[in-house]
Amino acid sequence: MESDTHIDKVPSKKKQRFRPLQFLTRGSGLMILVIIFLGPYIWMVSSAFKPRAEIFSDLDPVSWRTFIPVNPTLLNIQTLLVEFEFWRPILNSLAIATVTVLIALTINSMIAYALSRMKFAGRDILFIIVLSTLLIPFEAIMVPMFLVVQNMGLDDTYFGIFLPWVADAFIIFLLRQHFLELPDDLQDAAIIDGCTPFQIYWKIMLPNIRPALVSAGFIKFIYSWDAYIWPLIVTRDPDKSVVAIAIARFFTDQDILWEYVFAGSFLATIPVVLLFLFLQRYYIEGVATTGIRG
Amino acid sequence: MKSAGWNRGSVRSTLLRALKQYRSALVLVLPALIGLSVFHLWPIIESVRVSFFDYNLISRVSEWEGLGNYTFAAQDPLFWRTIKNTALFFLLKVPVQMVLALLLALLVRVPFKGVGFIRTIILIPTVTSMVVVSVIWGLMYHPNSGLINGILETLSLPTQKFLIDTGQAMPSLVVMTIWKDVGFNMIFFLAGLLSIPGSYYEAAMLDGANRWQLFRHITIPLLRGTTVFVLITSMISAFKVFTPVFLMTKGGPSSVTRVIVLYIYENAFIFNKMGYAAAISVILALILLIASVIQIYFRSRS
Numbered sequence: 001m002e003s004d005t006h007i008d009k010v011p012s013k014k015k016q017r018f019r020p021l022q023f024l025t026r027g028s029g030l031m032i033l034v035i036i037f038l039g040p041y042i043w044m045v046s047s048a049f050k051p052r053a054e055i056f057s058d059l060d061p062v063s064w065r066t067f068i069p070v071n072p073t074l075l076n077i078q079t080l081l082v083e084f085e086f087w088r089p090i091l092n093s094l095a096i097a098t099v100t101v102l103i104a105l106t107i108n109s110m111i112a113y114a115l116s117r118m119k120f121a122g123r124d125i126l127f128i129i130v131l132s133t134l135l136i137p138f139e140a141i142m143v144p145m146f147l148v149v150q151n152m153g154l155d156d157t158y159f160g161i162f163l164p165w166v167a168d169a170f171i172i173f174l175l176r177q178h179f180l181e182l183p184d185d186l187q188d189a190a191i192i193d194g195c196t197p198f199q200i201y202w203k204i205m206l207p208n209i210r211p212a213l214v215s216a217g218f219i220k221f222i223y224s225w226d227a228y229i230w231p232l233i234v235t236r237d238p239d240k241s242v243v244a245i246a247i248a249r250f251f252t253d254q255d256i257l258w259e260y261v262f263a264g265s266f267l268a269t270i271p272v273v274l275l276f277l278f279l280q281r282y283y284i285e286g287v288a289t290t291g292i293r294g
Numbered sequence: 295m296k297s298a299g300w301n302r303g304s305v306r307s308t309l310l311r312a313l314k315q316y317r318s319a320l321v322l323v324l325p326a327l328i329g330l331s332v333f334h335l336w337p338i339i340e341s342v343r344v345s346f347f348d349y350n351l352i353s354r355v356s357e358w359e360g361l362g363n364y365t366f367a368a369q370d371p372l373f374w375r376t377i378k379n380t381a382l383f384f385l386l387k388v389p390v391q392m393v394l395a396l397l398l399a400l401l402v403r404v405p406f407k408g409v410g411f412i413r414t415i416i417l418i419p420t421v422t423s424m425v426v427v428s429v430i431w432g433l434m435y436h437p438n439s440g441l442i443n444g445i446l447e448t449l450s451l452p453t454q455k456f457l458i459d460t461g462q463a464m465p466s467l468v469v470m471t472i473w474k475d476v477g478f479n480m481i482f483f484l485a486g487l488l489s490i491p492g493s494y495y496e497a498a499m500l501d502g503a504n505r506w507q508l509f510r511h512i513t514i515p516l517l518r519g520t521t522v523f524v525l526i527t528s529m530i531s532a533f534k535v536f537t538p539v540f541l542m543t544k545g546g547p548s549s550v551t552r553v554i555v556l557y558i559y560e561n562a563f564i565f566n567k568m569g570y571a572a573a574i575s576v577i578l579a580l581i582l583l584i585a586s587v588i589q590i591y592f593r594s595r596s
Binding site: 030033034036037038040041043044055056059060061062063066106107108110111113114115118119120123126129130132133134135136137138139140141142143144145146147148149163164165166167169172196197198201222225226228229233243244247248250251253256258261262265268269272273276277280283284287288 | 315319326328329335340341344414415416419432434439440441444448481537544558562563568575576578583
């Protein structure tokens with residue numbers, strides 16, 4: 001399907017003639033891509049609005065009915081939110097993600113500013129120490145991290161869920177890159193005006209790296225929303241469950257509550273996909289700069 | 295204490311200014327530095343320390359084990375199994391994912407009607423939560439009432455067991471995670487492609503090079519740095535896999551999908567063998583550290 005697309009095209013003056021065969025292969029190739037990437041989502045959304053029996057009967061055989069609810073019902077979502085109190089994990093996750101993003105942007109931009117725009121002895125060593133935390137990922141230190149959080153008495157608290165994640169070397173790296181690109185004149189003028197370093201950071205530098213803050217904030221939001229292992233380890237109280245934990249509870253070896261898996265997944269996907277549609281540019285930019293990934 | 299750039303005034307005022315500069319730097323540096331130290335650096339040290347003990351999470355009793363946990367790992371067939379499974383996951387996943395990502399990057403680089411839409415739908419799985427992807431694909435793979443078997447049945451093809459079959463479980467996880475992660479790799483290839491100057495292609499075209507030759511002799515060599523970067527970051531990410539395995543197979547059937555991080559989790563929080571879990575964590579950290587060092591080496595060379 002990529003037969004004519006994986007070749008490097010060079011701007012050419014030749015007028016493209018309409019070639020029906022190429023049009024067809026290309027069109028069907030793109031169609032397959034759309035089905036592969038969107039299919040699971042369409043199945044998820046349509047099933048979220050179907051009664052349990054219809055979810056199964058619409059698979060035998062698979063037809064357009066599989067992907068479009070004929071008699072859409074809000075019952076799954078209603079039961080999920082009211083009886084299973086799914087609003088609670090949604091609020092928890094939203095609150096945790098928002099607080100994480102706000103604190104993370106504040107403290108990481110502060111250190112990123114100091115590491116890029118201020119002069120003090122030991123600055124470069126400090127930056128290397130910051131970067132060294134990237135070499136050992138969370139999965140390799142989750143056991144001692146749990147012991148540390150437990151010793152601080154933060155296990156099974158909201159603080160325990162988000163506090164370990166606010167300081168983030170990826171964000172420091174990303175924001176430092178952007179601070180470095182700002183012209184020196186900006187800082188010099190502020191120094192002449194008698195601004196303190198903190199004023200320069202807050203009033204002059206920070207507003208100038210707004211796009212990078214959006215990138216970092218959005219990526220942090222996704223990661224916070226996505227978090228599963230850490231909340232699983234650190235919380236026991238079901239009232240403190242985050243969205244990921246609450247969805248996983250409907251999907252166990254013993255029993256799968258299909259309609260609530262679909263409805264919960266649908267609700268959990270809305271915020272990130274909506275944000276993504278608006279912030280796609282910032283997301284790509286942030287990922288490309290830092291190499292940050294799941 | 296040395297401070298650069300203050301040559302006016304007496305030594306005293308220089309020192310004062312340096313102190314002042316330190317103070318304002320300290321305020322800016324401290325919050326994040328404390329966070330990183332407490333929740334990242336300390337656990338690294340703690341991980342090495344705990345790995346020398348037999349630590350019981352419930353009774354909170356710890357006994358010195360020396361290298362006991364490491365020699366136990368060396369002789370633990372299940373540990374070697376998890377290393378093998380994780381390596382297999384990486385080998386099955388990453389090469390295919392990288393080739394697909396490069397093809398997709400080449401596709402969406404050229405402007406055509408709907409290119410933005412195609413790029414968006416390839417990236418949506420990368421922002422979707424791993425738990426959602428795992429449970430939805432878990433239902434798609436469901437042997438009795440899953441979507442994929444539904445499609446196979448409708449087409450009169452034989453249905454498959456997917457996650458409950460020893461031969462199919464790992465490939466099923468691989469397909470799902472490629473679907474989720476291919477967009478990540480595509481971003482880097484896209485950035486790499488866009489950084490190749492168009493004049494290179496024009497010059498080669500004038501010399502009569504065909505499209506394949508352009509791809510083979512310009513695109514591929516100039517993407518080498520990107521390829522190494524994508525390979526290493528994808529390898530690190532493959533060695534960290536946990537959520538889909540934990541939710542979809544629990545390491546089964548008969549341990550064919552039991553990966554390292556799952557084994558760490560089980561030892562720490564199910565078998566209550568914190569010390570052993572810490573020892574395996576240290577081994578995992580060393581593997582990933584070597585990968586990162588290789589990447590830094592390649593980066594600094596180019």
